[in-house]
Amino acid sequence: MQQEGTRKRQAVADLPVSSVPLALRSLLRHFGRDHHNLTRRLGGSGPEEKMMDTSVYYHEAGHAVMAMAMRFTVNEICYAPSDTSLGYVQWEYPTYLTESSRTWVVLVFLSGIAAERIFCQKQGLPEPNNSKNYQTDLRQVGLHLKELQTPKSIDDYSSIAENFLRQPALWEKVESFAALLIQESAINGQNWLKEVAEKVPRFSDFYC
Numbered sequence: 001m002q003q004e005g006t007r008k009r010q011a012v013a014d015l016p017v018s019s020v021p022l023a024l025r026s027l028l029r030h031f032g033r034d035h036h037n038l039t040r041r042l043g044g045s046g047p048e049e050k051m052m053d054t055s056v057y058y059h060e061a062g063h064a065v066m067a068m069a070m071r072f073t074v075n076e077i078c079y080a081p082s083d084t085s086l087g088y089v090q091w092e093y094p095t096y097l098t099e100s101s102r103t104w105v106v107l108v109f110l111s112g113i114a115a116e117r118i119f120c121q122k123q124g125l126p127e128p129n130n131s132k133n134y135q136t137d138l139r140q141v142g143l144h145l146k147e148l149q150t151p152k153s154i155d156d157y158s159s160i161a162e163n164f165l166r167q168p169a170l171w172e173k174v175e176s177f178a179a180l181l182i183q184e185s186a187i188n189g190q191n192w193l194k195e196v197a198e199k200v201p202r203f204s205d206f207y208c
Helices: 017-030 035-041 047-069 099-122 132-145 154-165 168-184 190-197
Strands: 073-079 087-092
Touching: 047 073, 047 087, 047 099, 047 154, 047 168, 073 168, 073 190, 099 132, 099 154, 099 168, 132 154, 154 168
Parallel strands: none
Antiparallel strands: 073 087
């Protein structure tokens, strides 16, 4: 089954696979962890507002990295503001889910919120609590929790997602995708996404 945001852009140009690594290296070289430079690319009336805007890119990057860590297929990462959402990650998971794999799906849906929380904490910003994407994510989480035999609380799953993404090897990937998304708005070079996904540490290596 394919999961995606509530609104798809009518046309998304496929980012040339050969250009993505170069664009990513360029972004990391210019911005790196210097978010003061990065925020000049964004809207907002002041530094804090711009930084809060930046958290949206981290939200989508968090979903993508967690899905890759579960070895689910990620087809597109997109920043596309609408009346109902600010972006989406198009990803796939098996039609028939085991108890474990359904838990992984829950963690993917919660990882956007987790990534935003980590970003805001690192930047000394107030915790975001009004993202348009939150309602959609939490609705999906609720549906899957109903199907689990022994579900944990949402807070428990959120803590697992956040602690996992805080691992340096994972957070580096989140930062890289967020930086690239700021420049490109859509990341959909599928060969490149597949190549990157294979380098993301597996969730099962950290949690059995």
